[in-house]
Amino acid sequence: MSTGELSATQWRTRGAIIEAAAVVLADDRTATLPDIAKEAGVGRTTVHRYFPDRESLINATILDSVQVVTNAVAAAAPEDGCAIEAMRRVINAMISVGNRLLFLFDDPNVLRGLPPEVVPDNSYLTTLIERGQAEGVFDPESSTQWLEHALYGLVMWACQDSKDGLMPQHAAAPAVIRTFERGVRCGG
Numbered sequence: 001m002s003t004g005e006l007s008a009t010q011w012r013t014r015g016a017i018i019e020a021a022a023v024v025l026a027d028d029r030t031a032t033l034p035d036i037a038k039e040a041g042v043g044r045t046t047v048h049r050y051f052p053d054r055e056s057l058i059n060a061t062i063l064d065s066v067q068v069v070t071n072a073v074a075a076a077a078p079e080d081g082c083a084i085e086a087m088r089r090v091i092n093a094m095i096s097v098g099n100r101l102l103f104l105f106d107d108p109n110v111l112r113g114l115p116p117e118v119v120p121d122n123s124y125l126t127t128l129i130e131r132g133q134a135e136g137v138f139d140p141e142s143s144t145q146w147l148e149h150a151l152y153g154l155v156m157w158a159c160q161d162s163k164d165g166l167m168p169q170h171a172a173a174p175a176v177i178r179t180f181e182r183g184v185r186c187g188g
Contacts, residue, residue, distance in 0.1 A: 014050045016040045019099070021061040026102035026163075033057065062110060065100040066120050072097045078124045083132030084185075088177050090128065091155065095173040098159030105156065122148070139184050147184055154179055 006014065020040035024031045033054055037047045051057035076093035078086045094101060104110055104120070111119060129147050132138035138147060158172040167175065 010050075013042065013046065015064075017042065017047055017050055017057070018061050018064045021057055022065055022103040023099050025058065025061065026099060026106060029107055061103065062114070063118065065104050066118060068100045069094075069097050069104065069120055073124060078128045082137070083128060083135050084137045084181070086128055087132065087180070090125070091151075091176050091180065092173045094155045095158060095162075095176065098155075098162060098172070101156065102159050102163065105152070106160075125151070137185055142184065150183065151176075151180055 017036065017040045021036045024036050024039045028035070033047050033051075034044050036057065037044045040047070047057065051060060072093040073090060076086070076089035078090050080086060125148055126144050129138055129144045133140045133144070154176045158167065158176045161167040162169045162172045
């Protein structure tokens with residue numbers, strides 16, 4: 001089924017299948033189409049109506065997840081305001097799309113082979129950290145790359161712990177913000 005021919009209801013169904021695929025595949029990379037259909041609350045034939053095979057569903061889920069993450073971060077406006085407030089907005093945005101982050105980044109093979117124009121752009125984070133270092137709020141003695149890795153580690157573990165029921169969803173972003181700020185702020 002061509003996406004250009006979909007009604008509003010069909011778009012919602014397709015979106016629910018993709019969201020379910022991100023959730024299920026983040027937990028089990030070998031999950032089957034019936035597993036994904038069950039999570040989406042649809043039948044296997046409905047999944048096949050939108051995606052002829054597992055590979056096409058995975059590809060659509062990758063592309064959609066990149067867009068969802070990109071949109072969430074863009075909405076956080078990392079270039080606006082002081083660096084510390086911008087970082088808090090970015091962390092909240094990242095946590096809000098935690099299932100998509102886990103799907104995209106928990107397995108390095110997911111993004112392999114993607115054309116460069118599709119790979120998520122994280123230059124906003126480098127720029128934000130550098131701005132925070134220049135403003136004197138982030139540790140200037142730590143490399144930008146190290147601070148990015150530390151942040152991604154915190155975000156990914158918070159998303160995973162939340163998904164696993166070890167941390168309430170509403171507590172994930174505040175926990176990351178607290179830990180990140182206390183570890184990288186000047187004088188923190």
